[in-house]
Amino acid sequence: MTAAVEFQNVTRHFGNVRAVDGVNLAIAEGEFFAMLGPSGSGKTTCLRLISGFEQPSGGAISIFGQDVSNVPPNKRNVNTVFQDYALFPHMTVRDNVAYGLMVKGIGKAERLAKAEEMLGLVKLPGYGDRKPGQLSGGQRQRVALARALVNEPRVLLLDEPLGALDLKLREAMQDELKALQKRLGITFVFVTHDQHEALSMADRLAVFSDGKIAQIGTPEDVYARPQSRFVADFVGSSNVLPPGLTRALGGPAKWASLRPEAVRLSAEGQGRGRVTAIRYLGAGSRVVLDIGGTEVAALVPAGQPLPGEGAEAAIAFDPTALHVMEA
Amino acid sequence: MRDAPAILPDRGLADRISAALWRHPKAFLGLLLALPLLWLGVVYLGSLAALLLQSFYSIDEFSGVVKEEFTLKTYAELFRAQNLDIIVRTLLMSALVTLACAVIAFPIAYFAARYAKGRWKALFYLGVMLPLWSSYLVKVYAWKLILAKEGIVTWAAEGAGMGFFLDAVLALPGVGGNSLSTSPMGTFIVFVYIWLPYMILPMQASLERVPGSMLEAAADLGASGGQTFRTVILPLALPGVIAGSIFTFSLTLGDYIIPQIIGTSARFIGLAVYQLQGTAGNIPLAAAFAVVPIIIMLIYLTIAKRMGAFDAL
Structure with a gap:
C-alpha cells in the first residue's frame, strides 16, 4: 500500500x-x-x-x-x-x-x-x-x-x-x-x-x-x-537510570528507564535513598528519592502510607519493568 | 522583610501628583486632552469655520470690497467654465497620482512588511524617509532639472536609443509638451515622487498587521497568488491604502507649488486659491475654492466607508 x-x-x-x-x-x-x-x-x-x-x-x-x-x-x-x-x-x-x-x-x-x-x-x-x-x-x-x-x-x-x-x-x-x-x-x-x-x-x-x-x-x-534516554525522559517523565545504578538494581551496566508507576516504596528493597520531594497529584503522590545522586520518582497510589520528607526509603519493582536502552 | 511597611513612603512631589492622577482618572484624561482639544477645537476648527463663513460672502465687482452678506453667488462662480476646468484638472491629477502611488508603493510596502528584517528594514525606512529630510522646494527644483529638455532623462533616453519613445510621449495631446518639465506628464511624475512616502508608510503598517499564517491559510485552501491578493491581502491592507490615499489625494488637491514650477502653467485648485487671496484679493472665491477639496474628501471617505474600507480597523 x-x-x-x-x-x-x-x-x-x-x-x-x-x-x-x-x-x-x-x-x-x-x-x-x-x-x-x-x-x-x-x-x-x-x-x-x-x-x-x-x-x-x-x-x-x-x-x-x-x-x-x-x-x-x-x-x-x-x-x-x-x-x-x-x-x-x-x-x-x-x-x-x-x-x-x-x-x-x-x-x-x-x-x-x-x-x-x-x-x-x-x-x-x-x-x-x-x-x-x-x-x-x-x-x-x-x-x-x-x-x-x-x-x-x-x-x-x-x-x-x-x-x-x-x-x-x-x-x-x-x-x-x-x-x-x-x-x-x-x-x-x-x-x-x-x-x-x-x-x-x-x-x-x-x-x-x-x-x-x-x-x-x-x-x-x-x-x-x-x-x-531522550525519549524516556521526554515521553512521560520516566526515571532515567545511569549504567551504575542499573547494575546496582540488578540489571546490565547500561542506561535504563523505569516508569514511576512501576516503582513501589518498601522498607527493604534494591535501592535505598532519602526522600527529597513529595508532590500530591490527586490520584496519587509522586515521591522523589535520591539514590546515590540519581533522582528516582515513585508514584504512590492514594491511600497508601507516604514517607515523610527526608526519611529513608527503599524502592522495589518488578524486574521486567526495568527497560534497558541502547543509547 | 517582615519589618517592611505595607505602604511605601512618598519620594516627593512627582509621587504625590501621580497618586492624585491615579485617584482621579478623569482629571488625568482631561489633562491629556486639554492641549490637543484647545488646538484642534479652537484654533483649527475655528479657522475652518471662518473660512467657511468667508465662502458665503461675495465680492463687489466694481469696488473689489467684500460684501459681508450671506449669498451663494460665490459658489455659483465655481461652475464657470474656467473654474470648473481647474477643479476637474485637479481632481483628475489627484486621482491619477493616488492610483500611481498605490501601484508603486504596494510592492515596496509588501517587501518591507513581509521580507525585510533587521538591516534591510532599517534600509527601507531610511530609503523611504530620506527624501523627507530635504526641502520640498529643493526636490522640486531638482526634478525640474532632471526633466528639462537638456536634462538627464532626455540625455539617457537618447543615449539608450529611446529618444523616439520620449518624443512620442511628449507628442501625446493633453499630457505631452515641449519637454517633460513643461508638460502635465512632468507634473504628474513629480507629484508621484513627492507624495510616495506618504503612501508607502501607512500601507506598510497595515500589511505588517496581516499575519503570515493568513496568507499561508489562503494558499493552503487552494487560492492562487492573485486570489490571495484580492480576497485576503487587499481587504486587510485596505485601511492602510485608504489612509495613504487620503494623504496623496488631499496633498495633491491642495498643492500650489509643483504646478507652478513644473508643467504647463495651467492652474490647479491650490494655485487658484493662492492667486485669488493674494493678487486678486478675492477672499470669498478663494474660500469657496478651498472648500472644494474638503467636500471631495468627504465624498471620497463616505464611498470608502460604504465599501467597507474601515471594517478591518
Whole structure:
C-alpha cells in the first residue's frame, strides 16, 4: 500500500541550522499520526514540508506516491489547521469555511450549503453569520477545522491544534478530533509538544529531537520501550537510570528507564535513598528519592502510607519493568 | 522583610501628583486632552469655520470690497467654465497620482512588511524617509532639472536609443509638451515622487498587521497568488491604502507649488486659491475654492466607508 505521506531522507536547512536532518517517515492512509517533540525539534518544519510552506533542502517527499517537491501549497490536496487558526477576520464564519470552495470557483449556493454542512459537523450550526472576532477560542478552532475539511483533503495537518485551549476544552476536543478522524477516515497528521496528547490520540507517533526522529512507533511502544534516554525522559517523565545504578538494581551496566508507576516504596528493597520531594497529584503522590545522586520518582497510589520528607526509603519493582536502552 | 511597611513612603512631589492622577482618572484624561482639544477645537476648527463663513460672502465687482452678506453667488462662480476646468484638472491629477502611488508603493510596502528584517528594514525606512529630510522646494527644483529638455532623462533616453519613445510621449495631446518639465506628464511624475512616502508608510503598517499564517491559510485552501491578493491581502491592507490615499489625494488637491514650477502653467485648485487671496484679493472665491477639496474628501471617505474600507480597523 502506498503511504499517505512519505519522507525519504528529507533535510531542511535554515542557514547553518539543520531544522530537519535526514528524516525517513511513512504515514499510512487513514492513520492518526502525531509528531511529538520539544520546541525547535523540527516537528513543525516537517508539517510545513508536507503542506508546502517549506521546501526540502534535500531528499524527497511524496503524498500518496506522488512526488510533491515541485508542487506549490495551493496545488496539494492537503489542508492545515493553523496554530493561531488564521481565520480571515474580514469574512463571516460561513465565508471563511466556504473559502476553499470559493477559490475553486464553486457556485455560491452550493458552497454556502456545503459550509453550513461543515459547521454542523463541527457542532457550530447557525454560527455562519458571525465574524471570527465574536467567537471564543474553542469555537474558532472548530471553524478552522471546518474550513480545512470543506475541501475534503486527503491529509489533514494540525499544528498544535489544542495548544491555545484550556484543559477542560482540550480534553473534550481530543475526543472529538479522534471521533471525527474515525468517521471521515482522512489521514490526520498533528504536531504537539504535549506527550499526553500524543499518547492519547495518535495511532502512531514520531518523537523528534534535534531535527531527527528519535523513535517512531505506537504509543504503547514508545511509552513502554523507549529506545533512548531522550525519549524516556521526554515521553512521560520516566526515571532515567545511569549504567551504575542499573547494575546496582540488578540489571546490565547500561542506561535504563523505569516508569514511576512501576516503582513501589518498601522498607527493604534494591535501592535505598532519602526522600527529597513529595508532590500530591490527586490520584496519587509522586515521591522523589535520591539514590546515590540519581533522582528516582515513585508514584504512590492514594491511600497508601507516604514517607515523610527526608526519611529513608527503599524502592522495589518488578524486574521486567526495568527497560534497558541502547543509547 | 517582615519589618517592611505595607505602604511605601512618598519620594516627593512627582509621587504625590501621580497618586492624585491615579485617584482621579478623569482629571488625568482631561489633562491629556486639554492641549490637543484647545488646538484642534479652537484654533483649527475655528479657522475652518471662518473660512467657511468667508465662502458665503461675495465680492463687489466694481469696488473689489467684500460684501459681508450671506449669498451663494460665490459658489455659483465655481461652475464657470474656467473654474470648473481647474477643479476637474485637479481632481483628475489627484486621482491619477493616488492610483500611481498605490501601484508603486504596494510592492515596496509588501517587501518591507513581509521580507525585510533587521538591516534591510532599517534600509527601507531610511530609503523611504530620506527624501523627507530635504526641502520640498529643493526636490522640486531638482526634478525640474532632471526633466528639462537638456536634462538627464532626455540625455539617457537618447543615449539608450529611446529618444523616439520620449518624443512620442511628449507628442501625446493633453499630457505631452515641449519637454517633460513643461508638460502635465512632468507634473504628474513629480507629484508621484513627492507624495510616495506618504503612501508607502501607512500601507506598510497595515500589511505588517496581516499575519503570515493568513496568507499561508489562503494558499493552503487552494487560492492562487492573485486570489490571495484580492480576497485576503487587499481587504486587510485596505485601511492602510485608504489612509495613504487620503494623504496623496488631499496633498495633491491642495498643492500650489509643483504646478507652478513644473508643467504647463495651467492652474490647479491650490494655485487658484493662492492667486485669488493674494493678487486678486478675492477672499470669498478663494474660500469657496478651498472648500472644494474638503467636500471631495468627504465624498471620497463616505464611498470608502460604504465599501467597507474601515471594517478591518
